Amino acid sequence: MAAAFTTTTPAPNSSSSSPFLNHFRSSQSPLLQFKKTGPKPLTISCVIAKPSSVQMGSVQDESSVLQRPDSLGRFGKYGGKYVPETLMYALTELESAFKALATDHEFQKELDGILKDYVGRESPLYFAERLTEHYKRPNGEGPEIYLKREDLNHTGAHKINNAVAQALLAKKLGKERIIAETGAGQHGVATATVCARFGLKCIIYMGAQDMERQALNVFRMKLLGAEVRAVHSGTATLKDATSEAIRDWVTNVETTHYILGSVAGPHPYPMMVREFHAVIGKETRKQALEKWGGKPDVLVACVGGGSNAMGLFHEFVDDKEVRLIGVEAAGFGLDSGKHAATLTKGEVGVLHGAMSYLLQDDDGQIIEPHSISAGLDYPGVGPEHSFLKDLGRAEYYSITDEEALEAFKRLSRLEGIIPALETSHALAYLEKLCPTLPNGTKVVLNCSGRGDKDVHTAIKYLQV
Amino acid sequence: MAISTPKSTTFLKLRSQYNKPNSLFHLNSQTCIPFSLKSSSMATHAVASSTLGLSETFAKLKKEGKVAFIPYITAGDPDLSTTAEALKVLGSCGSDIIELGVPYSDPLADGPVIQAAATRALARGTNFDSILNMLNEVVPQLSCPIALFTYYNPILKRIEKFMVTVKEVGVHGLVVPDVPLEETEILRREASKHKIELVLLTTPTTPKERMKSIVEATEGFLYLVSSIGVTGARASVSGKVQSLLKEIKAESSKPVAVGFGISQPEHVKQVAGWGADGVIVGSAMVKILGDAKSSEEGLKELAEFTKSLKSALL
Numbered sequence: 001m002a003a004a005f006t007t008t009t010p011a012p013n014s015s016s017s018s019p020f021l022n023h024f025r026s027s028q029s030p031l032l033q034f035k036k037t038g039p040k041p042l043t044i045s046c047v048i049a050k051p052s053s054v055q056m057g058s059v060q061d062e063s064s065v066l067q068r069p070d071s072l073g074r075f076g077k078y079g080g081k082y083v084p085e086t087l088m089y090a091l092t093e094l095e096s097a098f099k100a101l102a103t104d105h106e107f108q109k110e111l112d113g114i115l116k117d118y119v120g121r122e123s124p125l126y127f128a129e130r131l132t133e134h135y136k137r138p139n140g141e142g143p144e145i146y147l148k149r150e151d152l153n154h155t156g157a158h159k160i161n162n163a164v165a166q167a168l169l170a171k172k173l174g175k176e177r178i179i180a181e182t183g184a185g186q187h188g189v190a191t192a193t194v195c196a197r198f199g200l201k202c203i204i205y206m207g208a209q210d211m212e213r214q215a216l217n218v219f220r221m222k223l224l225g226a227e228v229r230a231v232h233s234g235t236a237t238l239k240d241a242t243s244e245a246i247r248d249w250v251t252n253v254e255t256t257h258y259i260l261g262s263v264a265g266p267h268p269y270p271m272m273v274r275e276f277h278a279v280i281g282k283e284t285r286k287q288a289l290e291k292w293g294g295k296p297d298v299l300v301a302c303v304g305g306g307s308n309a310m311g312l313f314h315e316f317v318d319d320k321e322v323r324l325i326g327v328e329a330a331g332f333g334l335d336s337g338k339h340a341a342t343l344t345k346g347e348v349g350v351l352h353g354a355m356s357y358l359l360q361d362d363d364g365q366i367i368e369p370h371s372i373s374a375g376l377d378y379p380g381v382g383p384e385h386s387f388l389k390d391l392g393r394a395e396y397y398s399i400t401d402e403e404a405l406e407a408f409k410r411l412s413r414l415e416g417i418i419p420a421l422e423t424s425h426a427l428a429y430l431e432k433l434c435p436t437l438p439n440g441t442k443v444v445l446n447c448s449g450r451g452d453k454d455v456h457t458a459i460k461y462l463q464v
Numbered sequence: 465m466a467i468s469t470p471k472s473t474t475f476l477k478l479r480s481q482y483n484k485p486n487s488l489f490h491l492n493s494q495t496c497i498p499f500s501l502k503s504s505s506m507a508t509h510a511v512a513s514s515t516l517g518l519s520e521t522f523a524k525l526k527k528e529g530k531v532a533f534i535p536y537i538t539a540g541d542p543d544l545s546t547t548a549e550a551l552k553v554l555g556s557c558g559s560d561i562i563e564l565g566v567p568y569s570d571p572l573a574d575g576p577v578i579q580a581a582a583t584r585a586l587a588r589g590t591n592f593d594s595i596l597n598m599l600n601e602v603v604p605q606l607s608c609p610i611a612l613f614t615y616y617n618p619i620l621k622r623i624e625k626f627m628v629t630v631k632e633v634g635v636h637g638l639v640v641p642d643v644p645l646e647e648t649e650i651l652r653r654e655a656s657k658h659k660i661e662l663v664l665l666t667t668p669t670t671p672k673e674r675m676k677s678i679v680e681a682t683e684g685f686l687y688l689v690s691s692i693g694v695t696g697a698r699a700s701v702s703g704k705v706q707s708l709l710k711e712i713k714a715e716s717s718k719p720v721a722v723g724f725g726i727s728q729p730e731h732v733k734q735v736a737g738w739g740a741d742g743v744i745v746g747s748a749m750v751k752i753l754g755d756a757k758s759s760e761e762g763l764k765e766l767a768e769f770t771k772s773l774k775s776a777l778l
Contacts, residue, residue, distance in 0.1 A: 072646055082616055082642045084573040086667040086692055233579050234569060243570045251693035349617045363591045364621030365569040
């Protein structure tokens with residue numbers, strides 16, 4: 001079952017450095033080292049499957065020999081493939097196709113071209129001058145806030161990075177029917193967009209409740225040619241849409257590719273979706289070097305399923321001095337029972353194919369979470385986040401609906417950027433974080449989406 | 465007390481228990497505990513001497529040249545007292561093994577009928593403890609073994625306790641549809657510690673080599689999923705089942721039961737004719753109980769339906 005592979009590559013020249021290709025190779029490193037390393041050599045070459053191998057230029061030390069994920073798709077004890085047997089072959093097929101494409105230069109070139117000309121990459125790393133000013137202390141000291149502008153991507157969020165790559169992958173697999181689940185509608189819109197672009201049949205599953213609060217996105221998906229199927233079972237929200245998408249996949253697995261929208265689900269999805277978003281972190285490293293000649297000190301991102309956060313974090317997981325902070329939704333408050341703070345209040349279990357933290361009751365039933373932002377309203381979380389949390393490598397906090405709405409307004413006023421309500425959770429955490437940061441700390445926050453889709457929700461709560 | 469009296473009186477006695485406001489199956493599971501403690505010692509005696517396990521049942525049927533009839537129902541739909549009665553009805557109408565589904569909030573392998581049954585059962589407050597209490601009462605009255613059909617998360621919630629408690633109430637087997645072979649290590653270890661047979665599934669998309677590993681590891685029987693999809697009645701059974709059965713039997717002498725989609729006597733006969741050692745009928749059963757106007761009506765229809773399916777095997 002272990003998909004071992006070796007590749008040797010010539011030193012990549014700058015013109016062919018596909019963010020995805022190089023990134024995928026480095027993530028297959030069998031060693032995860034948390035000690036300070038010098039600047040990484042730009043020539044990342046061999047990837048060797050045997051755990052005893054050593055990455056070029058680094059020293060094997062007492063740190064754990066960890067693969068993220070291992071050949072069974074596990075991140076420590078998290079992850080795995082907990083799905084009906086009917087899907088097992090399709091998952092294996094998907095994993096093989098993904099690994100093959102990692103070394104397929106034609107694919108990489110095509111993907112790079114689409115990311116640049118269609119999606120609009122690379123996204124800017126923007127110095128938020130007035131937001132930085134806002135966090136300056138009376139003595140003039142404070143951190144520097146940079147926003148990674150994923151909101152400027154085509155369709156207005158980071159979701160498209162993954163959707164575009166998976167659509168291409170589906171075409172390579174010969175699958176012409178695409179299904180996806182969606183919460184806020186952003187992943188649904190991204191999927192409908194790429195299906196229109198590539199001429200694929202598109203079916204989106206969306207909870208009936210979510211369809212109501214994101215009516216604009218529903219219209220967008222239909223306009224783009226997708227069929228939107230309302231899911232009424234269970235709680236009629238994202239988790240139920242995901243369950244229904246999985247059922248559709250079980251039934252139509254031979255003709256259909258399931259574009260899962262986050263770093264959740266059964267292996268290889270958490271790994272694959274991370275790799276497709278890893279361009280975010282890769283660009284950030286380059287941009288940080290250009291702007292201030294160094295690395296970010298702190299990375300902040302909102303966490304629903306965890307895709308935008310993993311996309312930003314992954315590049316830096318091995319840079320121990322870079323702090324990784326994920327912000328979940330505390331809804332009405334952590335003690336209210338109405339939140340989506342999976343990593344803070346959840347317990348380990350199995351949901352939608354992966355072992356991870358999840359919100360469940362005493363009987364082991366999955367409970368309906370709450371957040372004002374549909375995209376964070378998921379009772380599970382990507383298994384890699386669970387792993388990073390247990391390892392202590394990443395920190396996770398949560399922000400209430402109210403705090404998020406304040407941040408939504410704040411960024412609009414201070415920078416003229418209306419952020420998505422999901423992103424607003426990360427922005428709200430700056431209020432708690434910045435007072436603790438030494439002068440000049442470089443903070444990069446993933447501005448994962450724009451908030452046009454949220455104005456009709458915000459109108460109900462905000463006095464402007 | 466419940467064990468030694470003739471069946472009909474027992475039925476009446478238990479029925480009156482269920483209809484009491486503080487009955488066994490009241491939402492408050494606190495009321496269940498004293499009752500089960502009282503009868504637990506008798507239950508243990510009864511369990512130890514009663515039904516054969518899954519493999520033993522198949523072995524016995526094979527000697528008799530018979531094919532196993534295996535119905536499935538969801539616990540708690542429309543309510544646990546109906547489930548208790550339904551188990552007895554299914555047993556007395558000739559079921560050889562009964563699969564009992566534990567309702568779950570996100571049943572990935574289930575179609576709309578069983579999904580709806582699970583939602584209704586959960587809405588009524590059905591939970592693991594109340595199901596166990598019910599089984600504690602009913603299992604001693606059954607002459608065929610029970611296998612629990614449950615998703616993994618409810619097991620994980622209480623994994624050590626799970627095996628102990630289900631064994632205590634007399635459950636013989638376990639089917640967990642969202643745990644594939646690679647992830648069964650913990651489950652198998654815990655199940656075999658308590659002599660519970662862990663049934664594994666194979667499907668039309670499973671490659672041959674993988675099927676071989678699965679049939680080697682399965683206990684009780686091999687569950688052959690008849691079609692690419694979730695549970696739910698279908699108009700006909702895929703012809704692929706015939707060739708799959710041949711393939712499996714070339715590899716192993718373990719019994720194979722076919723499930724998903726089977727809903728008519730014709731299907732049952734066909735699948736048995738193809739060489740299946742057992743036939744599983746789920747959604748069709750669940751639909752009868754779920755659609756019925758009353759519990760009594762549902763049980764009556766269930767009995768008639770079961771007999772018609774069973775007669776297809778005679």
